[in-house]
Amino acid sequence: MSTDRYTNRSGETPPQIPKLPADARFKGKEDYRLLADPLPTPQAEAISKLSQGQLLGLLEWLVPRDLEILDSLRSAKYLLTGQIQRLHVPVVKSQSGAIRNAANTMRKLKSYGLVKTFQRRIGGARAGSSSLIWCLTEAGQRFLNARDGLESSRRSHRYLEPSYVHIRHTLAIAECYVQLVEISRGGKKLQLKSVEWEPDCWRPYTCDHHRFQLKPDLAAVVCNGEYEDRWFIEIDLNTEALPVLLDKCKRYYQYLATNIEQRQNGGVFPIPVWIVPEEDRKQKLIAALDESFPNAPNMFAVITAEEFGGLIQTGADGIELH
Template identity: 40%
Template sequence: MTRSDLVGLQDHLTDSDLQLLRDADKYRLLTTSQIQRLYFDHARPTPVAAARACNRTLARLRRLHILKALERRIGGVRAGSAGFVWYVGPAGDRLLRLLEPAAGRGRRNYREPSRYFVDHTLAIAELAVQTIEAARSSDVEIFDLQTEPDSWQQSLSPRGTVQWLKPDLRLVTANGDYEYHWFLEIDLATEHAPVVLRQCLAYQSFRATGRYQATHDTFPVVVWVVPDEHRRQQLRGWIDADGRLDPRLFTVITANDFLDLIRSGGHDTFTNPGGGQKGGTTS
């Protein structure tokens, strides 16, 4: 596509279309349901009207190659259009390069991703969508919501080399007079203890640098979001039993408890003994 083709294509898109494209790029993958909740549920009088508007928009953006859908659907073929998983299409990618030339976008891979990548990426997006919905309901305020790679934190190792901490999500929310910082790790019960503990140690090492605290005067609560209670107890046990770790830094919850945690700002129901202070940790 030439530059004039892209300019012409942009003229056929609404501001909402362009924002949807940017969100598809930000979250990498989104289900039809997630897109409907982000863009249509609050703007239509009924769920049926929202679903119809969403499906019409996605069909139009698909015809324009702004968005594409994975071959594999959530719930299989019987799920119909509701089962589609959407990502930035070739025309959408070129349009983003035109609109955001300073972003330094890499070449996009259009091969079908692994099942784990899809499940993990959609789980991250789901927490973001839930947070946005909570903000619309005035349950919380969102000051910042960063996905990878914007969520990554840079620091120097003791040897002076650059190292990166890579949270799945970074959130800054507010409730009343309090501001809360969160690093979120989404666990699908696929990783063994050494992998989980290595990531916990990376968070603890980053806290020790003081880099985040120097900018924000606090350190985020590190939240592991897991599928079920059995996995929650397993991760909690691994963290508490590791003598290298400060267990107060880490909160482990099930996905079903995520919204309650965000709304409460780390109320005692969810925090670990001695940890999860309002606004994060200060040490």
């Protein structure tokens, strides 16, 4: 593929874990709509004490979709029920039906002690089940490690819910990934080739004899026709002052000068994309970039969240860089 252009382009209950309600009939008005108890359930406590071999016994009770969802949660850290549905549960008759199916699956995985929810929601309780936030439990992490032949330590720790800002930021990164997957499904010309999550997308480098790390939120490669578009994605939720963003932009210029990325990818440096919440923030960041780096090459795309899908579909050609 050519890259010769500059593109910053349920089953029964497992016998060793008694009394799991995995075979209970799902009712749309039951507990998948309720706020979750942040304390571990007895079932989750029982599973957390299983050996690695016993955890692998759960494979008999999980279907491929269950495993795909668990893998997505390991990569993204947090996902909304609606995002899980868009990734893994196709719409057959209606969107609401697909959401119910996704919620039912998550309810089963929760009864197995592999996933949990948080008390807070994104979008409020009126958003229904699609606003529930899911993550792996410690047992879920250990189960995936056991399946993949990786070592994991068994440790007990007090439940700590992440901050609201951290959850929002992580879910915004996940939303970019979900949109990339949906765009890739929707067209023959566009294919999502690879995605690197944190910390795999971080890039170490040296500048003036000091070691640094460039830490994008996400890195993606999209095949767009005969070309590859490479992107470093940065999510701004208007929670940081502009000087903090500009300091990170400085790191991008430093990393560009090392030529590390270009040597590894046929002379191509990914386009850093700043995704901001609103037009006013976009214009302020563009003005700050122009003022702070007047003699530096234009290398940043600055867009609102609503413009992300259009940017990926258009590709690196024709976008304005700052």
